[in-house]
Amino acid sequence: MDIRQLEIFVCVAERLNFTESAKHLYLTQSAVSLQIADLEKQLDVKLFVRNSHSVQLTEAGRFFLKEAKFIIAAAEEAIIKTRHIASGFAGTLKVGFLESHTKHFLPKLVKDFRSSYPKIKLILTQLNWGDLNLALERGELDVGLTMSASLQNTPRVVWQTLYHDVECFVMPNDHPLANQPQPDLAAIAQEPFVVLNREVAPFPYDFTLRLCANRGFTPNFVERPYLTETLLTLVESGEGIAILPFFTTKPYVSPNLRFIKLEGDDAQVEMVASWKRTNRNPAIPLFLNKARGAIQFFQNSMRLPDIPE
Incomplete structure (x- = not known):
């Protein structure tokens, strides 16, 4: 039994006419009759009562018509969903x-x-x-x-x-180094730093160390919060400065913070x-x-x- 065989059965069951069904299906009448006979053999039931004047569904045929329509609809839906998934639309x-x-x-x-x-x-x-x-x-x-x-x-x-983004020194607007056109690295090296805890942010932690090392100093980490929001609060409170990417951070931070870009490809x-x-x-x-x-x-x-x- 396959979907095509069920479609043939439904066509005949709805028209109750083998000749008309054969024309609709673009098959010969004998081909339609053979498919129905094979389906009845597989099910071991009679689906139609036929004589020289009419074609009628048996009680089993009426029940099977509902089931066949359900199976065909389910198969069509499965095909559509599969195609949608393959194309990324579901x-x-x-x-x-x-x-x-x-x-x-x-x-x-x-x-x-x-x-x-x-x-x-x-x-x-x-x-x-x-x-x-x-x-x-x-x-x-x-x-x-x-x-x-x-x-x-x-x-x-x-x-x-x-x-693309660029790393910046982040500090309060009223910080003594905040209004310098270029960061004074010797002065920044003396500042306390706030960095995300390495347990949750190993890359930012190590990256901050590397950026500072490339500029000739090791940062003094005084706070290691677990959340960026906490880090920004600590910086704004004057607990220390930080190194953060401009584009990913600037849009939602307090206007009381100043961003000073780090020069160099490594930033x-x-x-x-x-x-x-x-x-x-x-x-x-x-x-x-x-x-x-x-x-x-x-x-x-x-x-x-x-x-x-």
């Missing part, structure tokens, strides 16, 4: 993002994506740096929104750049969308396209000082 997309680095574009991205692809179930999970990388490698996420430099030790993960960073190399989820490129659109919207609406394209 299914599930699991996206992981960092605690603070996506606040300026993620709400618009999610809204635009869900509006364009309502049949794709979008699952969002906030993770710290280490857990996000691990989830990508384990295949627990389809897409991770993170920094490319944090993925250097994840060979099975690939990424696409969403935008350039990339925000990326990443995924496991073997992940073939067709919704990934759809999400990347919407991500670029959402980010372009903010780049057009925010003046970024000398951030490379």
Whole structure:
């Protein structure tokens, strides 16, 4: 028994005429009769009562007509859903993002994506740096929104750049060094620093150390909070200065904080969308396209000082 055989049965059952059904199906009448006879043999029941004047459904035939229509409809729906999933227009997309680095574009991205692809179930999970990388490698996420430099030790993960950013010294507006056109590294080296705890943010912690080492000093970490919001509060309170990326941080921080760009190629960073190399989820490129659109919207609406394209 196959779908085509069921379609033939339904056609005959609805018309109760083998000749008319054969014309509709573009088959010979004998071919239709053979298919019905084979179906009755498989079911071991009579579906039709036939004589020289009429064709009528048996009680079993009337019941089977309902079931056959249901099976055909279910098969058609399965085909449509499968094609939608293959084209990325249905299914599930699991996206992981960092605690603070996506606040300026993620709400618009999610809204635009869900509006364009309502049949794709979008699952969002906030993770710290280490857990996000691990989830990508384990295949627990389809897409991770993170920094490319944090993925250097994840060979099975690939990424696409969403935008470039630049690291900055961040300090209160009333800090003695806040109004210098160029940072006085000798003076900054004497300042206390606030950095995210390495337990939740190994890349920012090590990256801050490396940036400072490249400028000839080792930072004095006086606070190691677990959340970026806490870090910014501590900086604004005068507990210490920090090194943070401009574009990912500036849009939502207090206006009482001053950003001073670090010079040098090592201070350039990339925000990326990443995924496991073997992940073939067709919704990934759809999400990347919407991500670029959402980010372009903010780049057009925010003046970024000398951030490379």
